[in-house]
Amino acid sequence: MEQVKLTCQVCENHCALEAEVEDGEVMDVMGNRCLKGFSYAQRAVTELMEEER
Incomplete structure (x- = not known):
């Protein structure tokens, strides 16, 4: 599991x-x-994953 600090x-x-x-x-x-x-973290991680693609 990856840990993402925000x-x-x-x-x-x-x-x-x-x-x-x-x-x-x-x-x-x-x-x-x-x-x-919690909602912010979900949105932020989704945006980070999309940027990496």
Whole structure:
């Protein structure tokens, strides 16, 4: 499983997140996160994967 480190941009807190990614899909998000942060991580990882193609 790949670990992707992110900084959430949803609110002014800019929480540190670490997403576990398998086959291009976010399996889990760790760190100081809320539901908005989890959604942000899913979108950010999807965008990163698309950029790499």
